[in-house]
Each structure stands twice: as C-alpha cells, then as structure tokens.
Amino acid sequence: MINFNGNTLADDSKFLNHTNRGFRYGDGLFETLKVVNSKILFWEDHYFRLMSSMRILRMEIPMEFTLEFLEKEILGLVKVNKLENTTARIRFTVFRDAEGFYLPENNNVGYTIEAVEITNPFYVINDLPYEVELFKDHYVEPGLLSTLKTGNKLINIVGSVFAKENDYNNCLLVNNSKNVVEALNGNLFLVKGNEIKTPPLSDGCLNGIMRRQLISILGSVEEYELKEESISPFELQKADELFITNVIIGIQPITKYRKKTYRTNVVKSIVGKLNVKVRLS
Template identity: 65%
Template structure:
C-alpha cells in the first residue's frame, strides 16, 4: 500500500504520469526512515533535514507539513501495510507538483510514502565478506546540493552497476579533488588507532542522519578522537577499519579493499551505543 498525498492506494494503482517533475528533472527529495514497532528512529533529525532541503530547493512547504502531521502519515502508512508491530523501512519522497519545463510554473509539492518490512528490530553488524573498490569514472561535485538527499543519484546508480559487474559489495565515491567522499548508499568512516575520520560536508558527502548520530556518539566517547577531514585514497589501505553508515542498515563494516583486510572492533563498539541512542530518539 502506498500513501499518495494522504490517500492510501494499492501498489498497482497508477497515480503518476509523464508530467511528474521527479521523473522528468529529478526535482525531488527523499528520506529513508527506519520505523520499529511504530517508533520512528531519529524522526526529528529526518524532519529537520527534509525541511532544510526543501527550503534550499525553493519548494513551497505546505502549512500542514508539521512534524506531527507527517508522523501521523508515516504511522498510517505503516499500519495499512500491516507493519505496526514490525521493523519497517519508509521511503518518503517529496516532489514539485507542477507543470513547466526546467522552470516550474509554481513551487507546490506532493508526496509519496512507501513501506517495506525489515528483518531485524535492532541495528545488527554484518561481518560477512564485504569488499569495496573506488569508483573513478565520475565524481561527486562537492557543494551544498551534493549534501542533500535528492533523486539526482545517477552516479550512485552507475557505480552500483559497476560494483555488481565486478563482484564488489559497494563502491567508494570521489569528489573533484579525488578525495574519498562516501559509499554508494551511505557515509564512510575510517579508523586508525583511536582516531576516527569521516569526510566533512564541505567535501560533498551526504548530510546523513546516521552520520550525525555517530558524530555525537564519538565526541562523547573518551576512547576515540574524531576528525572531520578529507580522506585520501592512499589512507584507505593504512586504516585499521572502514565502515559505512546509513539510517536503515546502521553500521556496515568493510572487510576488504584491494589487498587490505580490516577488523570491525570499533564498529561493533559503536553499534551498541547506536542502538541505545536509537531507543531514546
């Protein structure tokens, strides 16, 4: 069941057409949200990111787009899909709902909510083989727009195809300065000793929700030193650990990059702290 502007529709319902600006121009934003037993993880952070992103893209924010209203719509979507007592993934897409060519006639919006069941109630650590490679055919152009979760994700799509064709679990993306920015589906963290590094937003990485939570956790943990700094590809093989974060999977350890194999001790320690934070969010 799909929530389209507050109306619950069957999955087979045809409710979009060729005028959709998300389809024609990538004129859309989305949030992927983890919901467990009707509890929305990090909802305030998701909401504030969405509102800030809509303002940056000059979308008109409807008066009823309050935290409370959208929360009710998410829970309604979860309920109608029979997932109120299950872990679920919500994809919440907002697109400019108007005619026009590159320049829209107006800035009003519409939205779609989709729900799918997840396997685990808690964030879990998958320590099976997870090999990555650099994707070097195209790069992320660092700037404010690259930090937003827009539907303009063609680099992520083709790098995903490259990974699949070459039997990699994921790829790491570079910016125009050849710094490591992020993975296909999340932010990247590098561990060397007790120092944990992640690229700054200025390098063009996504302003990830789980990235934000991990930064808070690391800053409060005396055992670790946090650095938001550019990461060179040469640093990858010198690291003790690499891991990827996103709002659905939590923390995904990388087991191998080229000839280097990695541990997952710090990722495992942070995972416990992340689960505790999620329950309190």
C-alpha cells in the same frame, strides 16, 4: 498500499503521469526512514533535514507539513500495511508538483510514502566478507546540493551497476579533488589507531542522519578522537578499520579494499552504543 498526497492507494495504482517533475528532471527529495514497532527512529532529525532541503530547493512547504502531521501520515501507512508491530523501511518522497520545463510553473509540492517490511529491529554487525573498490568513472561535485537526498542519484546508480559487474559489495565515491567522499549508500568512517575520521560536508558527502548520530556518539567517547577531515585514497590502505553508515543498516564494516583487510573491533564497540541511543530516544 502507498500514500499519495494523503490518499491510500494500491501498490499497482497509476497515479503519476509523464509531466511529473520528479520523473522528468529529478526535481524532488526523499527520506529513507526506519520504523520499529510504530516508532520512527531519529524522526526529528529526518523531519528537519527534509524541511531544510525543501527550502534549499525553493519548494513551497505546505502549512500542514508539521512534524506531527507527517508522523501521523507515515505511521498511518505503516498500520494500513499491518507493519505496526514489526520493522519497516519507509521512503518518503516529495516532488515539485507543477508543469513546466526547467522553470516550474509554481513551487507547490506533492508526496508519496511507501512502506516495506525489513528484518532486524536493532542494529547488528554483519560479519560476512564485504569488499569495496573506488568508483572513478564519475566524480562527486562538492556543494550544497551534493549533501541533499535528491531524486538525482545517477552516480550512485552507475556505481552500483559497476560494483555488481565486478563482484564488489559496494564502491566508494571520490570528488573532483580526488578525495574519498562516501559509499554508494551511506557515509564513510575511517579508523586509524584512536583516531576516527569522516569526510566533511564541504567535500560533498551526504548530510546523513546516521552520520550525525555517530558523530554525536563518538564525540562523547574518550578513547577515540573524532575528526571531520578529507580522506585520500592513500589513507584507505593505511587504515585499521573502515565502515559505512546509514539509517537502515546502521553500521556496515568493510572487510577488504584491494589487498588490504580490516578489523572490526571499533565497529563492534560502537554498535552497542548506537542501540542504547535508539532505545533512549
């Protein structure tokens, strides 16, 4: 079952037509959330990012879109799908619900909520080999829009096809200054000695929720120095560790990039702190 503008519909319902602006122009945003035993992880961070993104896109935010209302809608769908006692992946999509060409006739919005069951209520480290490569066919154009989770993810899609065609687990995206920005499905962190770097938002990376959690955690750990600085492709092969973060997987260590292999010592020490933060939040 899915939620469409507050109404619960069967998964195979046909509720969008050809004039939908999300379909036509990618005129929409989405949040990917993890729900564990009816608790939305990092819900306030997700909510305020969504509200900020809607304002940036000049969408009309409905009066009922309060923190409490959207939480109730999400958890209501979780319950309808009988996922309240397990772990679920939620996609909350909001789109401008208006006709028109590039110029919409109004700034009203509609929304959908989808829920599917996933494993691992806690964040765990995947010890399997995980190889990445740079994707350089297209570049991320840094700017405020590149930091948002919009409905336009063509670089991520084409990069994912490239990765599959070449037997990579993931690809790293670069911006038009040739700096490494992020992975196809998450933010990037680089470890060298006691220094941990992640690209700044000004380089064009997603303003990720898990990125925010890791920055908070690492900022309070004395043995590491966290820096938000540009990462050049040259630095990848000099790093001790690389890892990717997003809300669903938590932390994904990279084990190989070209001829370079990486350790996972720092990653394994951080994941425990992340799970503690989840339990206390």
